[in-house]
Amino acid sequence: MPLYDYHCPACGHRFEALVRTGSTPACPQCGSSALERQISAPVPPGQSKSIIASARRQAAREGHLSNFSKAERGKLG
Known part of the structure; x- marks a missing residue:
């Protein structure tokens, strides 16, 4: 909907x-x-460094690494 x-x-x-x-x-x-x-004005997702870092930590905990570059994935583990 x-x-x-x-x-x-x-x-x-x-x-x-x-x-x-x-x-x-x-x-x-x-x-x-x-x-x-x-007409609804779209709201862009948060772009602050702390929001991005928090989302990446959560994604890594859940096993979703698609938001990390290849170099960053190599450093994770």
Whole structure:
């Protein structure tokens, strides 16, 4: 199910909703189904060195080494 952003012109409420194919969402504030689907701005994944290091440590613990280069995999073990 995709997550969409909606704007309700009837009451001005903005919200996100998980929508199944073929279903019509309703405004949680006023119940109107005449909604405008908004373009969602994608959020890039965290790029700080500490976040990347933490994700790599977790991946190594779980045995997923695809996010390491060949040189880095050689140093692991």
